Amino acid sequence: MKVEAGAIWADVVKIREEAPLIHNITNYVVMNSTANALLALGASPVMAHSEEEAADMVKIARSLVINIGTLSPAWVRAMGKAAAQAKEQGVPVILDPVGAGATPYRSRTARELLSGGGAYIIRGNASEIRALVESGATTKGVDSTSAAEDSIRAARELARAHRCTVCVSGATDYIITGEHTIKVLNGHPMMPRVTGLGCTASALCGAFAAVNRSPHLAAAHAMAVMGIAGEIAAEQASGPGSLQLHFIDALYNLSLEQIERKLRVES
Amino acid sequence: MKVEAGAIWADVVKIREEAPLIHNITNYVVMNSTANALLALGASPVMAHSEEEAADMVKIARSLVINIGTLSPAWVRAMGKAAAQAKEQGVPVILDPVGAGATPYRSRTARELLSGGGAYIIRGNASEIRALVESGATTKGVDSTSAAEDSIRAARELARAHRCTVCVSGATDYIITGEHTIKVLNGHPMMPRVTGLGCTASALCGAFAAVNRSPHLAAAHAMAVMGIAGEIAAEQASGPGSLQLHFIDALYNLSLEQIERKLRVES
Amino acid sequence: MKVEAGAIWADVVKIREEAPLIHNITNYVVMNSTANALLALGASPVMAHSEEEAADMVKIARSLVINIGTLSPAWVRAMGKAAAQAKEQGVPVILDPVGAGATPYRSRTARELLSGGGAYIIRGNASEIRALVESGATTKGVDSTSAAEDSIRAARELARAHRCTVCVSGATDYIITGEHTIKVLNGHPMMPRVTGLGCTASALCGAFAAVNRSPHLAAAHAMAVMGIAGEIAAEQASGPGSLQLHFIDALYNLSLEQIERKLRVES
Incomplete structure (x- = not known):
């Protein structure tokens, strides 16, 4: 499975034409920026976190993005219900285990959501991905402290156990499915200085999963578009405010033309 | 009732001079952008959603904006309490039924809030307005899928039943009160690509309702100012990020001078 | 205790080098902008408001910022637990009593949080600080209506009673500890037109408190940096959108060099 500019572009065109509804149960910090990123890409975001409607919203959605960044019991229950509905309907579920490893509650919740089944793409930083596999792994808040190698090993284990794609994002993004690995080298060092661009990456995985049947390629295309847009933005930015x-x-x-010129992947 | 640049300007001046306190019980996605829009216009926004204080905050507010974009039971109870207090005091209530029609919970909640009485202005897109009247109407998430004619008929029915003003926003905004209709043609096609500008429109209705005793004119002035500011912004924007x-x-x-030059209304 | 450019700069360098984890239990309106401000300064923000993990997150944090802007009972319980954990560990607690005086619930909650002990820096506008001391003081929503003199008297009382630093922010910021007062004159009149810059100031107090053992100087350095960054921003801004x-x-x-050129303090 190769990542090619033309195939990324075909997905972008589909998203712009079809405006797929992406249901996000995500954290308070990034709701606005996530919705704006999905709208800018051409998708149609909706946020609905209440147990009273989370599953109903999945019925009209093309993908479901679950992000535990500011979790609490009521929200976790709604995430579970929405994920179960998505599994039943075959709607792709993207899981972003924000801060897994930082507190026992986060690690436990992320694992419980995974054990419910149906994860299609898991996207996190190196520490978060490790915390889903190793109970001893720790995280400094929501930023990564893990080495790439350890997290890649954990990602491969996770991808096999849950038969899904795992994306470990960082300076290089690793997209791992079974034996296959794609490396996306795009991106800019100033991007982690904007809050929630990791959460945005997960949301874009949702948009690409809505139009591309391969979770491996959907995740790779999303990460490439994230990185390329970040590079273009950085050329004009004088700080993280203007970068956003x-x-x-x-x-x-x-x-x-921009994708062709800037794409840097190894697969 | 005609919409004239001078009357819009008189309201803007009043808002800037009096800085009316606008109480918003709104959704997580737009709280920041709503507050910034109200502050930029000259009003003084406050957000308070807890049952413990929602009614108390109404006591010092000049209008109340209720937006169900990310509703949950506790918030809906607070919306009900705040609306009841507003009705008792004669504080204008603006209702934004975000996503009505998308899930049964949203449609039911929007109707319950309406049945409590006291709505002064209802603002929504075509699908949302229809969902308040027709139980079969459906919505794709939070974006409209309805034709203008059907929604205008629904809006008129709603305006009569609740003796309020109904604003159906879209490429053309229809402001409907009894037999009267004002069309506001201002705006720019890129605006729907910024999340929550519809919610911002509802909040601005709250600001204008705080200084103008006619809900019909308050809504029309708010929509005209939205559209004109959007057009000015679009002249300088290279995408939805810079548009915002x-x-x-x-x-x-x-x-x-800008209002005089750009205003496009039919009444 | 004098405020000097070199000492402010030493703190900024420490924050950039150490990227201290700042735990924020804050309001929905400002979470995104607060996180972005902390990241831009060089700190590492985390938001975790659930009772299930608020205290655990304090265990890995270098300071705790509590902001009651959109309070509700579950959040207040988590604030109490996090503050108790912080007190036990000696982690500095910054309290921002947003809207104290506007409703009985806010005033009562702010006082209860204070009575739990452990406050290191309290930052609010004149009305909010008064409402912590005088039960009759009122606030118009979240904006100040009090005269500077009255609030300074209240701040001094508060600082003595709780053995902490109190920062009354406004056109001039007063940082008060026991008998000592520092005045920070930096800032720009357009800043209050951006929502949540007061909340950002409290968060920056958290960042400086993480690297500076004097609450008096940490608060003064934070307010000076806020004001100087605001002045620099205002030179390029054409409104509150671009100011932010x-x-x-x-x-x-x-x-x-910028700090040396722009710093305006009296101590």
């Missing part, structure tokens, strides 16, 4: 603005504009204006 | 920034700056810098 | 963006960029790019 230009990132949204770059997603909106993304062209095949 | 320039929109806030345009609200802050809005002048009578 | 440039403020983040200014925090990220802040230099010793």
